[in-house]
Amino acid sequence: MTPVSRGFHGRRRSDVDAARVPPGQYVVDDFPVLSAGPTPHPELDQWSFTINGAVDEARSWSWAAFLELPSETFTVDIHCVTKWSKLGTIWTGVSVDQLLEDVETSAEFVTAFSDGGYTTNLPLGDVTDGQAWVAYAFDGEPLEPEHGGPARLLVPHLYFWKSAKWVRGLTLTAEDEPGFWESNGYHNRGDPWKEERYWSD
Amino acid sequence: MREVRAETPYAKTLVLDVPGWPGHIAGQHLDVRLTAEDGYQAQRSYSIASAPEAADLELTVVELADGEVSSYLCDELRAGDLLELRGPIGGYFTWRATDDGPLLLLGGGSGLVPLAAMLRHRAAVDAAVDARLLVSAGRIDEVLYRDELDGFARSGVAVQCTLTREQPPGWSGGTRRVDAALLHDLGPEPDRRPRIYVCGPTAFVETVAELLVEAGHEPSLIKTERFGPSGGG
């Protein structure tokens, strides 16, 4: 039996719009760093972004070519499964729609893969139609390595572990293939508004 | 919670009454879990400060800026409140007087807490083990247990303190970050095979452990414990 800790409220605040905070989340002003492994520091001239798997032809961009792609700057709220949310974050990056333009595929899922071996899986429908980006700037500055730089996936409508740091590509797959956390206890989809945190949710 | 005691402007010692406490070994830690009325929970690990021989169980908590759990423990918790604990935990970063020595303890900031438990244990069992302690902190008012450190020194522990950011007038201790010369002054020589315990922030622990290996200490005799982000702030 867990006793309630008198006077303990956690980091809950009254000065934020409650309608923007999913159930069980609290709002932070800082940007917590959570990481499943050491921070990689790839040389940008060695860096590339790849679309492969069940596609007509694999595509790859160098860092320079990636920066040439049409980019967007957008403001979104982000929600980490460890219960912090950060509202109104400003990012710049390339939409996944842009990256998949001209790609022919019958795949229904993607696995994002990263430097350091991290993976996360998503239905294709969750990363298209303006819902996901590969972001390389935060708040107008180049994305810092500890926050996933040089580039990270950004899928703000799902819990933040889906927004893979240090992302290097997307593998399109016919079958859903659970990623690093999805295969070890975390929810396969991770919708914060439905509190899809764990396998048991 | 029986009593709370201020150690520094930034740290408090919680004196706890724990029915059925199974006892612990100096150096072990425990987990504190807080639960809000709506079921929200937060959990952090804290080193046990008291000696195994002490009547009360004590934790020393340094209040972190924006620390969800530490600020609750330091500011909100009052005598009579209940705390959910899990422990003791850890069998690696531990020392018993019967393990003998020499003992070389190096603590950065709140990394002093488990080391203090070891020295309190040494004192409680009246052990004559050669013991040396290095305390590194930013400023004098961040040094935990200052009076007690003098007591340790009187009981034969070689105590050195280095203040890396700011020193009070007339300060006679160290003034720089731990380096090879400081470690050499503190001793003991690697060929005496001291049992070494290093505890503190990750950067402190890594630097000190590296210096110790370079000085010729055997890596297997160096035990480290890092304080770092535990996930979720």
Added chain:
Amino acid sequence: MSTADHHLDGNAFAAVLGEILACEPTTAERICQSCRARHRTGEHLAYGGAGLVLRCPSCGDVAARVVQLPRAQVVEFRGTWVFETATAP
């Protein structure tokens, strides 16, 4: 058939597993599946991502992953683990 495999009921294994889980974890040693280095658990590097990740201090490969569910712990152990059964204190 003479080639019948001599398996026992899984409950026999469960008893052994229970004994292992009662061991002191920080002094357990692990031989890495990747680089074969042998280190105590306490010497490994722990990362707090969405869940907890333990990594080999020699090669950085994953040693264990833990996700704490409300009523369960989901655990993956990798490599070979050596648990001391003489219990302390």
